[in-house]
Amino acid sequence: MSTLLAAEGLTKTYGRTPALRGAAVTVAAGEILAVTGASGSGKSTLLHCLSGLVRPDAGTVTYGQRRLDGLDAEKLSELRRTEFGIVLQFGQLVPELTALDNVALPLLLAGRPRAAARAEADAWLERYGVRGQRKLRPGEMSGGQQQRVALARASVTEPKVIFADEPTGALDSLATEQVLTSLVHLTRETRTAVVLVTHEAQVAAYADREVRLHDGEVQDASGAAGIPAAGAEAAL
Numbered sequence: 519m520s521t522l523l524a525a526e527g528l529t530k531t532y533g534r535t536p537a538l539r540g541a542a543v544t545v546a547a548g549e550i551l552a553v554t555g556a557s558g559s560g561k562s563t564l565l566h567c568l569s570g571l572v573r574p575d576a577g578t579v580t581y582g583q584r585r586l587d588g589l590d591a592e593k594l595s596e597l598r599r600t601e602f603g604i605v606l607q608f609g610q611l612v613p614e615l616t617a618l619d620n621v622a623l624p625l626l627l628a629g630r631p632r633a634a635a636r637a638e639a640d641a642w643l644e645r646y647g648v649r650g651q652r653k654l655r656p657g658e659m660s661g662g663q664q665q666r667v668a669l670a671r672a673s674v675t676e677p678k679v680i681f682a683d684e685p686t687g688a689l690d691s692l693a694t695e696q697v698l699t700s701l702v703h704l705t706r707e708t709r710t711a712v713v714l715v716t717h718e719a720q721v722a723a724y725a726d727r728e729v730r731l732h733d734g735e736v737q738d739a740s741g742a743a744g745i746p747a748a749g750a751e752a753a754l
């Protein structure tokens with residue numbers, strides 16, 4: 519598989535706390551990569567560096583032919599808007615907008631007509647099991663419902679890479695399966711790659727590959743982790 523995203527020697531220190539210490543990782547088009555490790559091992563920091571939200575102190579992130587550190591803030595934010603879908607751990611939905619309008623927003627920003635944007639947003643809410651909540655604002659939804667709306671918003675543009683930080687952390691196991699199955703479908707249909715930060719084995723089992731962090735370093739990079747994603751899809 520062709521490499522879409524490659525990071526080498528990533529180092530990031532917050533004050534005196536080393537979050538990453540020379541981490542290296544690659545992501546291929548269409549693959550689901552689970553990033554696992556104990557609390558504080560650097561998983562979120564790795565996701566933030568890979569998605570260009572945080573600049574590492576040292577090391578490189580290359581997306582296609584482009585080095586993220588070679589892009590200015592405007593180019594980086596354009597790249598994130600057009601090629602990436604990002605789901606962070608806490609509240610990134612627009613509080614004033616309904617679930618439907620939150621999900622339609624990236625399409626409207628890309629110039630899609632309102633009716634078409636809303637129809638696509640509706641379909642993604644359905645896929646993630648929160649169509650019933652489409653008229654609610656984030657403050658009127660549970661944490662798990664908000665997570666699913668955030669995933670729908672990250673998926674609606676069919677980006678090249680989705681970065682998701684514990685996207686099922688607030689879901690029960692049935693809803694977790696529904697969400698991960700939808701993600702697997704997305705990757706198989708559109709060759710979207712997914713970088714999935716998780717501490718749950720049930721979630722990592724959906725990945726094609728797992729990278730385990732320990733104290734900011736990649737401890738173990740394994741092949742298929744548990745149930746392969748294709749198996750999860752076939753089990754539908």
Ligand SMILES: Nc1ncnc2c1ncn2[C@@H]1O[C@H](COP(=O)(O)OP(=O)(O)OP(=O)(O)O)[C@@H](O)[C@H]1O
Binds near residue numbers: 536560562563564
């Ligand atoms: N913005 C920040 N300011 C200060 N320290 C930070 C910041 N972000 C991360 N850290 C520290 O860097 C280390 C790695 O944190 P990170 O959030 O990347 O780990 P994690 O594996 O995602 O943890 P968790 O599973 O608990 O979310 C931790 O010691 C954390 O306290």
